[in-house]
Amino acid sequence: MNTHLAIGTGAHKVIALHGWFGYAHGWGPLVDVLDRQNFSYAFMDCRGYGGMKGSGGPYTMEQIAQDALALADGLGWQRFSLIGHSMCGSAIQRVLVDAPARVHKLVAITPVPASGVPFDDASWAFFSSAAKDPASRKGIIDLTTGNRLSSVWLDQIVDASLAESDEAAFAAYLTAWAKTDFHAQIDGNPVPIKVIVGEHDPALGAPAMKDTYLQWYPNATLDVMTNAGHYPMNETPIALATSIEKFLRA
Secondary structure, three states: OOOOOOOOOOOOOEEEEOOOOOOOOOOHHHHHOOOOEEEEEEEEEEOOHHHHOOOOOOOOOHHHHHHHHHHHHHHHHOOOOEEEEHHHHHHHHHHHHHHHHHHEEEEEOOOOOOOOOOOOHHHHHHHHHOOHHHHHHHHHHHHHHHOOOOOOHHHHHHHHHHOOOOOOHHHHHHHHHOOOOHHHOOOOOOOOEEEEEEOOOOOHHHHHHHHHHHHHHOOEEEEEOOOOOOHHHHHHHHHHHHHHHHHHHH
């Protein structure tokens, strides 16, 4: 099994997959306000991140999905819900494609669609430079949270990202999440899915979700977190936990 953070003893099983700048222990204050009595959460490290640093690839959405299913098998979870942040908004949909009967519900937080993310040449160069350049990582985090948050916090996210990810994995996952398109395989899927975005996220906000997730999933709902950008687990953790668990309980 991939390394993971396990919390809770509840009957509803949930696997959570982190974003490009995250890792299993990098979900911030959200972890402290989740319901551990009614839910069991497993926050997994993707290959090349956290406890999986040095593991080697492949660094693909398909491999993340396979690793999530292997984690579920190792935990004895036949059926479970999934949470995916950012790049792993794509990965949780890949799990749905690979094992639809095992997926109860999906929660996609400021997520990459199953169609990937289009970039112009300048933006691609900027994001690509982040594998080696901490200043680019900081600029991306600042941009995706609306250029409104403390420089101290931005530096903390950058430092954690540098410490908890392999450079090769970080670089390869950019191509994986941005240029992987399998939306035809999920179009029309009836799984209940909640899409949660931040009002200050300029790229993966409500308009992008209405053109993708809400077009493809007939049972999709959208929740916009006020006073949040791309990282509501850090910016508005209590509101995020409430939104997630209200949906999972329904």
